[in-house]
Amino acid sequence: MHHFFGAIQIFGSIAAVSAGLDLGKEGPLVHIGSCIASLLGQGGPDNYRLKWLWLRYFNNDRDRRDLITCGASSGVCAAFRAPVGGVLFALEEVATWWRSALLWRTFFSTAIVLVVLRGFIEICNSGKCGLFGKGGLIIFDVSDVTLNYHLIDIVPVTIIGIIGGVLGSLYNYLLHKVLRLYNLINQKGRMHKLLLSLTVSVFTSVSLFSLPFLSRCQACDPYGSEFCPTNDRSGNFKQFNCPDGYFNDLATLLLTTNDDAVRNIFSSNTPKEFQITSLLIFFALYCILGLFTFGIAVPSGLFLPIILMGSAYGRLLGIAMGSYTNIDQGLYAVLGAASLMAGSMRMTVSLCVIFLELTNNLLLLPITMLVLLIAKTVGDSFNPSIYEIILELKGLPFLEANPEPWMRNITVGELVDAKPPVVTLSGVAKVSRIVDVLKNTTHNAFPVVDNGVGETELQGLILRAHLIKVLKKKWFLQEKRRTEEWEVREKFDWVELAEREGKVEEVVISRGEMEMYVDLHPLTNTTPYTAVESMSVAKAMVLFRQVGLRHMLVVPKYQAAGVPPVVGILTRQDLRAHNILTAFPHLARSKSR
């Protein structure tokens, strides 16, 4: 099966790259990469599904999850040309369930992305592809910055980190408010959505074209090596409203590609190029645009706005601290960008590597690491990371990474008791009972329990999808009996069983069939993960996260005649903090105390 995996990954990666020609929108790229990977895993969208057998091999939860992780890392890699950064991003932020095989698989995906990118850049060298590939494999190359810092420079570095952490968490706070507002607006219908997007885009255009008028023209450096002034799509020193021989520094930052803006603001040995007012306007504008653009119905990312904001903040700080330090302003801009990202996204290793791969300056590494750690620590003391905030707002059933302390005070037994009683099926069940259970519940899995004389036996867990498959194939028995292995093999193959399709409403069953039986034993997962009812919810959550569970059976701690062998069943949804607190309000009170 592994040789297929490689083939799939190549497809996924190429797709991610070909979609990734416009750089700097890491959000859509990660999204596109993941979507393509997921679609490939399913064989295509629902209506136009490819039915190739070898695609169906991946149609199971684990492989789909792996493919999505690979797709996300390919997306980051394509956006930043940062292959190792992409792997680490997937590791640190995307994957909730990690296994060592995934490490080299994501690594393989990003390697392929890089090879394909490299190929495109080579083809595009002739200039046929617009601005694509202009930066080569390293986007914001600052390797020529001569770094000259000493141990004493830890002080300014710490200040950058602390302020960056505060600003980052403030950004998270404000974005949360804005997104909640947008949620209300977007719920009102399509027109509202469209109007919102239009308003923001008009505001963006107006600001970008009017704000540069506020800036004072500056004289070009007659000895500079670059053209000045220019009016090209890319390039430095935009002329805008200035006379010949002068340039507008704010237009240089605003009326260019985002890449060039970052390159300009990261540039070193240019202490006079940007005025304080221009940087302040740029910073304020990007704060506003970053906050108000993210939630509207357009594909946009988080990385680049934050990098731009952060670099402006860093440069401003550099100017403010000018006399106390000998670190270059361009370096301040790089560190400012890193600190704001860590303050908002709370990643460490992956951001560090992405920055390394973006800037190609290994000597920056020690101070970047310090800035990231400080900013993350400061930010963590205020609010959760921006990704957690967005997940929470979207209401996705995402299990929290760490159990809350109050979860230790409640057992899975209590949680199960608060739910409706568990619905179990017998090992050999009547068809009518199965149809009844499927129609009247929405559960995705049911415990199978055999009742004997004076004893009960837990057989395992059967999935809704398998029950539907049984009904569809009409694999019914006239009498109540156990089946033989060959009977099962004849009817089902494992590729079918890995699929998760179909609804009970689609199945038509005659009255006569309703009285027949089904032997569920061969389709039962005989080894579900179980927990004794006295286990704390905190511990159960660790189990869910670590082994990637969907269902967990809760078994009693008593052994006696008449005790059911399974007390209940828990899902990811049941373990989410919000849902527990709804069922147990007193825990919320004890939490707030």
Place this chain on the structure above:
Amino acid sequence: MHHFFGAIQIFGSIAAVSAGLDLGKEGPLVHIGSCIASLLGQGGPDNYRLKWLWLRYFNNDRDRRDLITCGASSGVCAAFRAPVGGVLFALEEVATWWRSALLWRTFFSTAIVLVVLRGFIEICNSGKCGLFGKGGLIIFDVSDVTLNYHLIDIVPVTIIGIIGGVLGSLYNYLLHKVLRLYNLINQKGRMHKLLLSLTVSVFTSVSLFSLPFLSRCQACDPYGSEFCPTNDRSGNFKQFNCPDGYFNDLATLLLTTNDDAVRNIFSSNTPKEFQITSLLIFFALYCILGLFTFGIAVPSGLFLPIILMGSAYGRLLGIAMGSYTNIDQGLYAVLGAASLMAGSMRMTVSLCVIFLELTNNLLLLPITMLVLLIAKTVGDSFNPSIYEIILELKGLPFLEANPEPWMRNITVGELVDAKPPVVTLSGVAKVSRIVDVLKNTTHNAFPVVDNGVGETELQGLILRAHLIKVLKKKWFLQEKRRTEEWEVREKFDWVELAEREGKVEEVVISRGEMEMYVDLHPLTNTTPYTAVESMSVAKAMVLFRQVGLRHMLVVPKYQAAGVPPVVGILTRQDLRAHNILTAFPHLARSKSR
């Protein structure tokens, strides 16, 4: 508790760095880092243990494991000045149980190592510390190599990877044989150990000083920028036995520090510097030395010998393919080193980052990634990684990363049946029974089961260490009764309970006390991880790995009066492939079939 953690890490990291002045011995450094971290976790060695309270906070399994991981990553960081590489090394190779908090903790450790290293290098700039710090933070800097490769160069890159993978797995195979031989020799006593080390060191010295005579002298390049010939401790173009104006290329590689040797062999635009015979001799010698040095009683690493071997192999391949490619020979050397390492150690992401941090050439990244992936894949098809081979030889109770396919055919119930019957304790147990159980078994944990009328209740798991603590503190009851919470709190605090010390033989108990009772309930872990007896061993192994288990209770799938609530108990040791095969020889047969 987290603020303490930081303090500890700084200590651990500084210690690792200060021990890490001699570069290139990553083995000892990783070891030293881990040892110091482990000792700090325990508060010091057994005899001179620090009793500071805040140190004792870390005296529990999880924190000790985390500290050791941090120590190992600090060691790699100190050895290669590769902070991110160190983190990833710990992630990919060291840690069997990973959690997200560990990611930034290891990252923090390596950041501190880097700052301290940087400080030492600054202090040592004056030349007072010998050769330390000469390379700066980047050891084998090849950032000046102008990389000029095209998509067509994938062919030679693939060849490097394939041959590297074959050579790497061959190296693993041979090292396995040598280590088994050494195990036999070392078991014979200290004198044998000493003699073995002496022999190898004499052989090493003799080879290093005699082999250069086999090489032909070469004329110095009169227009070269470097001194030639030299006779210094470091530096290029060693004169050795040659007349003035000539140098001996083999002496240049052998009679210098390992760092300089790597730098020489990685150097680019020097196609004429090394002769084929010299490279062949160098490669053969380092193969032999690498194989025969690793297992003797000296601290030595795996990385640098393999880098040296690999770079010689790469350069040789470069010379052989000279006319078919336009890749520089120095680049071939770098890629050869990478391929041999991946072929032997089977790491991908961490090796990639370590190489990036060693060589400071981001443009190398795409081809390094490809070489690593190809070499790893080729190597994996022959034998396991060198680390797994060594772990296996050392007989450490290390749970395999992936379950073998035949483990799916056996259930934990069968495994438990093959063991001696489980020893359980009652919730309120007689002292004599506890002493009896502790003296006659070596188990580290016992299930606690209460027997009622017609029903039994699983209370949980109690640890040997806690039982011993109870006996030591003589926390006995005159009558058979349950205790109150305050009674327990009065007697035990959680720091004590986290310790794992003491032997039952050290406890003296009078005859009268033997007849008294202990209430085990308050000290019982009421929520042990459990598995139903029908769970397959493969699945149980995943559980052990993913949640870092030591003991797992096996519960029956039947519910009836008289059925014990726990069928048995499994440990990591029980789940090791070797031990299962000993108990179930037929599985080994079916495996070989």
